[in-house]
Amino acid sequence: MLVTGGAGFIGSHVADAFLAAGWDVTIIDNLSRGRPENLPRAAEFRCLDIGSEEARDLVAKGGFEVIAHLAAQVDVRVSVADPLLDAEENILALLNILEGARHGGVRRLVFSSSGGVVYGERPPPHLETAPKLPISPYGVTKLAAEYYLACFRQLYGIDTVALRYSNVYGPRQDPHGEAGVVAIFGSRLRDRRAITIYGDGEQTRDYVYCGDVARANLLAADVVLPEPDGTLDGPAFNVGTGVQTSVNALARAMITASGMDVPVEHEPERRGELRANALVIDKAARVLGWRPEVSLHDGLRATYEWIVKGSD
Numbered sequence: 001m002l003v004t005g006g007a008g009f010i011g012s013h014v015a016d017a018f019l020a021a022g023w024d025v026t027i028i029d030n031l032s033r034g035r036p037e038n039l040p041r042a043a044e045f046r047c048l049d050i051g052s053e054e055a056r057d058l059v060a061k062g063g064f065e066v067i068a069h070l071a072a073q074v075d076v077r078v079s080v081a082d083p084l085l086d087a088e089e090n091i092l093a094l095l096n097i098l099e100g101a102r103h104g105g106v107r108r109l110v111f112s113s114s115g116g117v118v119y120g121e122r123p124p125p126h127l128e129t130a131p132k133l134p135i136s137p138y139g140v141t142k143l144a145a146e147y148y149l150a151c152f153r154q155l156y157g158i159d160t161v162a163l164r165y166s167n168v169y170g171p172r173q174d175p176h177g178e179a180g181v182v183a184i185f186g187s188r189l190r191d192r193r194a195i196t197i198y199g200d201g202e203q204t205r206d207y208v209y210c211g212d213v214a215r216a217n218l219l220a221a222d223v224v225l226p227e228p229d230g231t232l233d234g235p236a237f238n239v240g241t242g243v244q245t246s247v248n249a250l251a252r253a254m255i256t257a258s259g260m261d262v263p264v265e266h267e268p269e270r271r272g273e274l275r276a277n278a279l280v281i282d283k284a285a286r287v288l289g290w291r292p293e294v295s296l297h298d299g300l301r302a303t304y305e306w307i308v309k310g311s312d
């Protein structure tokens with residue numbers, strides 16, 4: 001099987017999960033954000049851009065049964081500043097991989113979509129069938145990618161599945177730049193610096209542990225899918241916990257999990273942030289047999305320990 005973006009945060013955990021389940025794993029990553037130290041030793045690594053002809057050739061000739069597609073432009077703010085770049089990575093490069101996949105007889109492609117952006121600002125929790133109201137170019141490209149998958153499924157019979165993650169956290173998440181809040185809080189605690197919360201801190205997110213997300217990818221590789229129904233609503237599953245945690249509560253939980261204590265400071269609210277998010281995960285439980293298994297406390301503890309060590 002092939003993992004695109006396997007040197008990145010979530011992709012490296014996905015590669016680990018498939019290796020642990022006995023699969024042969026090849027990884028493509030251009031190392032634009034991913035790190036060589038995230039690559040599992042047992043995987044074969046090809047340093048390639050997913051938009052390149054070499055990557056398409058590899059997918060077409062590599063004999064892969066399953067692809068987990070995670071390589072992407074992942075930053076909402078970059079997508080606003082440079083929507084062309086976002087579309088190149090998240091649509092054109094995806095099409096490059098899909099074209100390789102249809103010529104290569106790939107059985108299934110599991111796509112990393114986002115439940116944090118496709119549903120927009122309606123009050124949570126969101127069902128998969130909720131209206132799709134993305135408010136950023138990144139949200140639009142994730143949704144457009146899902147439509148392309150459904151279209152390729154109907155045209156060429158490649159089975160495609162979209163997993164819509166909520167806010168994923170855990171070891172190997174990059175705390176620099178536009179990173180997850182857990183990685184940022186963790187590195188502040190390690191450095192004994194104050195934690196900064198923007199706005200009143202009552203904005204909520206649904207935090208799901210990376211190992212649970214990796215297991216969802218593994219289950220999605222083999223789940224029996226319904227026949228295409230002629231619409232562009234392809235098979236999609238929310239992957240979260242269903243629990244809303246405020247940033248204030250997250251900061252308290254991270255302080256407890258780390259055993260450290262630092263001041264918490266508030267800065268003015270950042271514009272364009274969703275006020276609340278959480279996903280309904282009943283469909284993943286029912287169809288994939290998936291439920292999150294790692295509690296927020298245990299996940300935060302594992303993440304903090306990794307941040308302190310600085311590596312696996």
Ligand SMILES: NC(=O)c1ccc[n+]([C@@H]2O[C@H](COP(=O)([O-])OP(=O)(O)OC[C@H]3O[C@@H](n4cnc5c(N)ncnc54)[C@H](O)[C@@H]3O)[C@@H](O)[C@H]2O)c1
Nearest residue numbers: 005007008009010029030032033034049050071072112168
């Ligand atoms: N982190 C989250 O909370 C979250 C939530 C919803 C969806 N997702 C999706 O999950 C996937 C993985 O996200 P992540 O948080 O692990 O990000 P990440 O940046 O750690 O991983 C992305 C990987 O893709 C690689 N990559 C980027 N562009 C590439 C290209 N053109 N060719 C080859 N490799 C390329 C990067 O080097 C990196 O290793 C993305 O598709 C992202 O949109 C993440």
